[in-house]
Amino acid sequence: MKIKGTVITGTGEGKHYLSKKEYKRQCENKLGFVPFPGTFNIKIDIEDKKKFLKLKKQGGIFLHGFKKNSKVFGSVKCFRAVLMGKHVVIAIPEKSSYNDVMEIISDKNLRNELNLKDGDYVEVEVLTHARNKKIKEI
Numbered sequence: 001m002k003i004k005g006t007v008i009t010g011t012g013e014g015k016h017y018l019s020k021k022e023y024k025r026q027c028e029n030k031l032g033f034v035p036f037p038g039t040f041n042i043k044i045d046i047e048d049k050k051k052f053l054k055l056k057k058q059g060g061i062f063l064h065g066f067k068k069n070s071k072v073f074g075s076v077k078c079f080r081a082v083l084m085g086k087h088v089v090i091a092i093p094e095k096s097s098y099n100d101v102m103e104i105i106s107d108k109n110l111r112n113e114l115n116l117k118d119g120d121y122v123e124v125e126v127l128t129h130a131r132n133k134k135i136k137e138i
Contacts, residue, residue, distance in 0.1 A: 081127055
C-alpha cells in the first residue's frame, strides 16, 4: 500500500511524547531503534485518505500507553514503511488530534536526512510483510 501527501510542520507534540523514556524504551525493544525526538508529518492526499483509514484499522506493532504523574499517555500503533528509500515507522497515536496527517518516526531527523521541506510531495510505502521485524532485520 502506498500513501502520498505533502510534508508539513507538526504541532511539536511528537517531540514531547518521543522524549518520554517509556516510549523510547518500547521503540528500541519493539522497533529496533531509539527515535529522533519529533515526528515527520505528511498531510495525506484526499485520494489516499481512505487507504490511511484502512491502515488505522489493521493490526500493527503496539507501543503501550502508560500513566505518569496522574497523566495518561495513550497507546501508539506502528507500521513499518519506506520513505524515499529510508526505512521508517508510521506512528498512529490512540489519542491523535489528526485525521488527515500521517506521523512518521525514525532514528534520524528525516527533514535533514532526506533534504525535505514543507510543501514537498512524498510517497510512503507501507511494508505489511515486515510487521513484526525490527528495522535492522528488514
